Amino acid sequence: MSTAAFRPTNSIPSLPTMxxxxxxxxxDTYAEAQQAVDYLADANFPVQDVTIVGVEPLLVERVAGRxxxxxxxxxxxxSGAWFGLFVGLLLSMFAAGGGFAWGPILVGLLTGTFFGVVFAAMNYGATRGRRDFVSHSQIVARRYDVLCQPRQAEAARNLLAKLSIGMPAAQAVSQS
Incomplete structure (x- = not known):
């Protein structure tokens, strides 16, 4: 049996590669790089040959509050109350007697609230004041390079030059 039958059909590697x-x-921004690739796509350029690369990645943690x-x-x-309410609603749907039951909803709500408070207190207490803030992490890059396979690089550069002067993609295609 040929090994060619087992080769992936797309060019996206399954393992991390350069x-x-x-x-x-x-x-300077991902939005600008994305706009450039979108412009190429609008001009019917084979964008499967294009890659956006974030150079010099940084982990940015923005503090949201104390x-x-x-x-x-x-x-x-x-959060415990919401989970308890969900469980209570599920239990009430399958309660004996066939009718709608408020008992399982109330028990689920109270139990969920109790355990939500207990687990939140345990987690926060375990930090012992070393992390008294909420934050959101994001990976960003200093710049974003757009790469293209050599066979199409010159055509892509010419199209992106037309983007930089503000020419619409449809007009850029007709002039190529």
């Missing part, structure tokens, strides 16, 4: 291709543009015992316990109670 990108290859020639640089056709460099942008944590306190009251905030932790309130958040724990709210």
């Amino acid at each position: 990108p290859n291709g020639w640089p056709i543009g460099s942008y 944590l306190s015992w009251s905030r932790v316990l309130t958040t724990g109670a709210a």
Whole structure:
């Protein structure tokens, strides 16, 4: 049996690999790099030959607010209550007697609230004040390079030059 039958049909590697291709543009933001690739796609360019590469990645953690015992316990109670309400609703649907039952909903709500508060307190207490804030992490890059396979790099550069002067993609295709 031929090994060619087992080769993937697309060119996306299954393992992490270094990108290859020639640089056709460099942008300060991901949105600009994405706009460049979208422009190429609008001009019927074979974008499967294009890769966006974030250069010099950074982990940015933006602090959203301060944590306190009251905030932790309130958040724990709210999330526990929602989960308990969900479980209670499920249990009430299958309650004996065939009718709608409020008992399982109330028990689920109270039990969920209790355990939400307990687990939130345990988690926050385990930090011992070393992390008294809430934050959101994001990976960003200093710049975003757009690479293209060598066979199409020159055509891609020419199209992106037309983007930089503000020419619509449809007009850029008709002039090629």
